[in-house]
Amino acid sequence: MSDDNKPGLIGQIKDKLIRSKEKTAEAGRHLTGRVDNDHANRLPPGQHLVDKWPVLDLGIQPELPLDTWRLAVDGLVEHPLTWTFDEFMSLPQERFVSDIHCVTTWSRYDNRWDGVSSKTILDFVKPKADARHVIFHSYDGYTTNIKLEVFAEPDVIIAHSWEGARLTREHGGPVRAIVPQWYFWKSAKWIRRIEFSATDKPGFWEERGYHNEADPWTEQRYS
Ligand SMILES: Nc1nc2c(c(=O)[nH]1)N[C@H]1C(S)=C(S)[C@@H](COP(=O)(O)O)O[C@H]1N2
Ligand SMILES: [Mo]
Numbered sequence: 001m002s003d004d005n006k007p008g009l010i011g012q013i014k015d016k017l018i019r020s021k022e023k024t025a026e027a028g029r030h031l032t033g034r035v036d037n038d039h040a041n042r043l044p045p046g047q048h049l050v051d052k053w054p055v056l057d058l059g060i061q062p063e064l065p066l067d068t069w070r071l072a073v074d075g076l077v078e079h080p081l082t083w084t085f086d087e088f089m090s091l092p093q094e095r096f097v098s099d100i101h102c103v104t105t106w107s108r109y110d111n112r113w114d115g116v117s118s119k120t121i122l123d124f125v126k127p128k129a130d131a132r133h134v135i136f137h138s139y140d141g142y143t144t145n146i147k148l149e150v151f152a153e154p155d156v157i158i159a160h161s162w163e164g165a166r167l168t169r170e171h172g173g174p175v176r177a178i179v180p181q182w183y184f185w186k187s188a189k190w191i192r193r194i195e196f197s198a199t200d201k202p203g204f205w206e207e208r209g210y211h212n213e214a215d216p217w218t219e220q221r222y223s
Helices: 007-011 015-027 085-089 118-125
Strands: 070-075 081-084 094-101 106-117 133-138 143-147 157-162 176-178 191-197
Touching (some): 070 118, 081 085, 085 157, 106 118, 106 176, 118 157, 176 191
Parallel strands (some): 070 191
Antiparallel strands (some): 070 081, 094 106, 133 143, 133 191, 157 176
């Protein structure tokens, strides 16, 4: 499936939601001006703790039957791949526990993820020497970008389960990215493609006023 198949979905997104988030970014809301480079506190500046896991997205929660679901890993790699769900589940599996920090100021501690680590994916596809960026493409038309070295961090996981149960559709099932060191908008739900690229490709929110990186400890909320 190419990116060009998806503008129809993006076209359905409520303009109002996008506008209000853009305004939040323009106004620099939620910025405290505090910096916690050493991670002295477990909770990053400007964040508050929640117990229940909120749902945030563009309002399209694609229904993805497992028998037709595919995940492609391609771009600047030696061995581009496309996995079926059964193939994905038969890859080496890992379990990581990490905290979620959403730019809208909620954080949730100790989330247990099961899935395939970025390290395993890198070993399979082998990025070419000039690959510098990783772009997640999702079934709802969403995209987001991270640097290759961020993708390669040992806690990054392409997850199918949370707290021992399959990810629900609203939280990005069957499979989503988890990039624990960055604000949660970098953790793309419903991923269909992981693209390796020489050039950076700012994603949906990065093009709408959000920071290109997303470090909660230095409050990289907006650009
Ligand atoms: N495909 C896709 N992934 C997405 C989004 C989205 O709209 N579409 N929203 C992002 C944002 S802004 C956040 S805060 C988290 C929310 O994930 P959750 O709904 O599981 O809490 O998903 C991120 N990943
Ligand atoms: Mo978000």
